[in-house]
Amino acid sequence: MDDFVLTPWESRGRIDYNRLVETFGLRPLDGSMKMRLREAAGQDHYMVRRGVFFAHRDLDAILESHRSGDGFFVYTGRGPSGQTHIGHLVPWVFARWLQERFGVRVYFQLTDDEKFYHSHALTLEETARLAEENARDFAALGFDPLKTHIIRDTVDMGVLYPLAARVAKKITFSTARSAFGFGNDTNIGMIFYTAIQSAPCLLEERPVLIPLGVDQDPHFRLTRDVAPLLGHPKPALIHNVMAPGLGGPDSKMSAADPNSAIYTTDEPAAIRRKVNRCAFSGGRADIDEHRRLGGDTAVDVSYQYLRLFFEPDDGILEGIREGYESGRMLTGELKQALIERVTQFMEAHHARREAVDLDEFWFDHDEYKGRMRR
């Protein structure tokens, strides 16, 4: 048995991504697939190069649809259970790149209903408030407002529900239970919810590509079974690894523990404090030993955050890796490098976040219906 658990609502233990590829039945994002993506995009993306995106389903069909001129659209999302942390940004930044490189429409779903169903403590008013906070972070990444539509489940169910209903009719309780581990005490909102997460896949007739944390894969396994029954192509997926919590490679970012993650709302002082005090280090017991043996970048959270997100330049990243592993660079210096990158990113992000006009991004039902009728 695996010694880790990963579901849309739970993550325990250190994730073995090779094992995930096998047990989930994913396709590894191998060299030839990466090359095809780079050729189609006319550029590569550092998250693909570095294996942050490590697996896919039917990415080849998406590239073929692009090549043939039929095109595709992109859908990603977020369950608003707290402020946005840097782990959430990974698939969004990638979606932004897909929009820029392929000129595609992007739908972003805020599942305020899911988080309400899941958490005893959260009210719909609170998840709606958090949804707006998360939307602000998403839009601030530089999406084209004319081609980007932010969906809030409790606001936009008028459009989603007829699509969700078609999916729901094809999913039995047995199937949902085995995909998600539901019990008899699961509430009926949660049981239905997977149909709502499937619905955006049916918003357009053309194929959809979904960049997502691999924990969300079970939802779309069901959607992929159902979509062909509804005359739609199977949604294609591209999976990213789960960014570790500040506590180290076995820890998770958690809305319940502010010290487990760096949030997009954190001020420079908080960023400095969190990295210096909380970021798990791959350094040795003392400086002498560190100089002699070098640090372990595989477990060092500061290095991993640079690799996952904050240092797109391979040359600079490689310099840091080499310096740290050789013992020339100390943990304090590595942390300082991360603090600088994060602070720089967040200052620019805060400014963009404040300047965002969300009215340009909310899903507009009339615009959508007009577009679909054409």
Place this chain on the structure above:
Amino acid sequence: MDDFVLTPWESRGRIDYNRLVETFGLRPLDGSMKMRLREAAGQDHYMVRRGVFFAHRDLDAILESHRSGDGFFVYTGRGPSGQTHIGHLVPWVFARWLQERFGVRVYFQLTDDEKFYHSHALTLEETARLAEENARDFAALGFDPLKTHIIRDTVDMGVLYPLAARVAKKITFSTARSAFGFGNDTNIGMIFYTAIQSAPCLLEERPVLIPLGVDQDPHFRLTRDVAPLLGHPKPALIHNVMAPGLGGPDSKMSAADPNSAIYTTDEPAAIRRKVNRCAFSGGRADIDEHRRLGGDTAVDVSYQYLRLFFEPDDGILEGIREGYESGRMLTGELKQALIERVTQFMEAHHARREAVDLDEFWFDHDEYKGRMRR
């Protein structure tokens, strides 16, 4: 064990209403309750006098809320699986009377999603089409368009869903399964659906009274458990008997068998044919025996339709009963009396049905939100 089955989706055997009162835990609509209703309304209604409405839950609380000036609103509905038959009209006609007597707002829910989930054969397009047909029959009964709002689930989910979500979070799979007999092969739309049928109860802060066929009671038993958890009063119910099918007291009106019911779309020739050929008779084997022993009004469908719906005048109905039971009136004459009443009703109904402007009745989200904010 009972030798009949009655659920929102199935009805088998002859219903024992006394047993239903006991097993469902209903309050019988007894003489003192009928008197209180009559006093509050300033008039009585023949369906109440005759026991067509035979049970209730918390009708006394509704009358008290009316007396105190807090008022109430009315909610009823229809699952659009076929054209409207006369059995459907029973709670609607009563809702119309409540509106007239108490000046109340009425919400009418067309559950096009439920029927889609329930039936392999029905598409959402077809249930939406039938919903519009049913809406036309409802509106034609003379409701005040300013105080009457027709809800279509797949159109109006934008307003209903946040209310349904609050209900759904409080209902586990176990609870839904025991209320409705769900199995592992039940689709997840059907499992969630009861929350949607509950949602209109939460549309206003004041108490709601729901006239309904007794088969729908299980939905609202759940709603009544949940409403107080959401700060709402328990929905009050007033239950009508199930009108028998043309085939006799043990038969049901069924959309699948056009000869089982009289539909509001039937032309005079069809009405005549159905009553003459298909209406189960309480008459004897031959005329001599009938003259000697008299007919049995308890099983005669023509008599029951007059009692349930088509002959509001107690004096006339009593004359018919006495004539038929004494053997003076023959089955052919009783059928002729029903045919005349039904034809007369339908001619007027068809004219009103054609004249209805549904745009005056569709649930207007902006009007609703404006009203709720006040």
